[in-house]
Amino acid sequence: MLAQFREIQNLIWGKRSWLLVGLVLAGLFIFAIRQPGTQLPASPDKSLVLEDLPEQLFYSWARMLVAYIASVFFALIIGTLAATREQRARILLPIVDVLQSIPVLGFFPTAIFWFVGAAGQRNWGIEAAVVFLIFTSQSWNLVFAVYDGIRAIPAEALEAVRSFGVGKIGRFRRLYLPAVFPRMTYNSVLSWANGWYFLMACEIIAMGPMSYRVKGLGSFLALAIDAKDWQAFWIGIGALISVIVAMSLLIWKPLNAYARQFKFESTKREGEYDTGARMLGFYRHSPLFKPFRFVITLFARLGQMAEDRLEPKGREGARASPAFHWSYVAFLVLFWFVIGVALGGGFLKLIRSVLPPWEVPPWTVLLALGASILRIAAAYFICIVVMLPIIYAAHKRPRALRSLQSTSEVLASLPATAFFPLITAAAQRIFHFTEAAVLIVLLTGMVWYLFFNVISGAQALPNDIREASKVMGLKRGLYIRRVFLPVILPALITGSITAIGGGWNALILAEYFKQGTATFQVFGIGSILANATYVSGNERLLSMAIFFMVLFIVFFNRYFWQPLYRWAENKYRLDA
């Protein structure tokens, strides 16, 4: 049985990786013959009714929840597959990396084609498309959380589990799942924040003159901005903030406290879990939550049953039952088929988009890319200049650092997009300059990633090194050069990569924005994308712009950030 299994794995993987090539070709074929052009149904008439707000808020929240649950499953599957076999990681991680650098507009055609097309203009198709778009802003970072979490399991723990003969399901349930739990919880907050950030963009599906607004907070806010109804706008923002704060208190804090028991390293920061632990105790004991507890126990039971049934244990440890074995194999084949189809299709589309005839020539797009790069670089340096002194000032007091961190986490979870009309109006009034507004919007999409990455880097400064610097009497300049900057450098680079990624995603909102009835835009890749989506509905231009942008991001990451990170991590890690 095992031998057969190996064979299939080798078939897919080993030297005969032509199977993958075949799958890609099949994907190319499917996309080559597909029918273009799905029409969006007419958008129902929308007027701004304040009484609808609770309903709209609920719709948006429910969409986010569905997209989030899908993201969690997606992340667990992709992350686990990638982390448990190196060849898989080598294919899957670059794909996810590319996908996360595609701004949400890039998924519009896909969403319209697959979901609206499949549903034949019925409402659920549009809903599914919106959920899919939210999913694209939530899922990628969770994949990396799962992958990193599993890779961070100490070798000894893995060996111990192996030596007890625990099977695949058992390992997943008892080792991988707990090991990724803390990171998943932490990154989930980021995922939700990112989801809220792009909610307004996601809830208005558009391709050229066609556009469809679904009922929800995002479209509510967009309508309020269009109508310049500031009262409705502020009430909407207030409702959103209450939801975010409530979720933080009722869900994320208790989950964080719960996640603590799954951490391999035992770093306890005082008072960190207090609020969460209290809520957790309430959930555990209050009769109000009995049904929830029942569901959780049920899931645990089901897992145990699956493990017992599908991987019966004998003296030599767990053996997969034939049913499980073959369904696993079938799953893998299907999985790679889907990946192949999607890859092939996407690849073909991108290649076709760069070939002539052009409506907008590639050099214009490249020039726009250059303009956007300059903007992102400028915003990045502003972030650094503002952030480093603040963190330096705070880092000598663990408590100040901790409150700075929680503040930045809260601020990061508030979607700055919602405030864009205000930010842009203010920036234009103060600077009389659209470019300034663009930069500020970009900043909001970048700064928080830098902030909490670097803060966690500064928190890693060991206490004895802090004391040793004091005993040596290091003066500020020497201390910054020899201790502070080296300590934060790896985290600074990680933060830079994510921040710049966030910047690319925010470009579409920064370079093209509306203020009442007026539209402001500056020349750049973001405004090309927004125009291709909202104005001309030019899918080929959209693809071409994404092609160049992704190409640049991937190359820049691969040949600049990654070598830099490896160097920094090697030289400046703190384990000596």
Place this chain on the structure above:
Amino acid sequence: METQLTPLPLMELKDVSKSFRHENTDYMVLENINLQIREGEFIALVGPSGCGKSTLLRIINGLIPATKGQLQYKGKPQTSMNMECGMVFQAFALLPWLTVSQNIELALQARNVPDKDSKRIAAHYIDKVGLDGHEEAYPRELSGGMKQRVGFARALAVEPEMLLMDEPFSALDPLTSANLREEVLDIWLDPQVRVNTVIMITHLIEEAVEMADRVIVLGSGPGRILKEVTIDLPRPRNRNSEGFQNYMGEIFALIT
């Protein structure tokens, strides 16, 4: 000829107490510590974990302020960091991104020693702790014992009057720590090395009796001095001698 009959202690602690505040409750860590440290002495602080011996050491060099009481250094009140102290840490506290030499030079640069001199001084102390040839190595390339030698060299290089050691041998394997203990005693007795007053924290009674002139036994809850035991044995000390065993027994009885 002048003789000082009652020499001024190098350092004196008078009724020093320390409490920490956590969630509106004060926790007493150290209570009414009275201690005189004379020049040239080797003092060991022993006590169960949680008795505040680390805190006491940090109060002595000024890393942590005392809540109550007074510290005097050479007869003058000490209110801030005492720059006449060198400190050796349990987990070495070396900067992993600096070489052995750079780690030591850093301490000298902090005192505005010109670069050329600090290189020379660093080389001298690297040699003294037996690490010559490893100047350009990074800490992670060294064994634990070698890392702690760097820690010693760094503390000695600034030529302090007092050397404070926070469980300096406890992260090392028994053989390495035995060798290093001996060398530390040699360095302490070396007339060329300026430092001649040493305060060491340890949780090994044997280590304390082997090395110290005076053992300060601390008790916990809150931390206070139970007894000062003067170890009146000739050096080098034989662990199997009757005197040694008697001191061990006495201190052991105090702690347990």
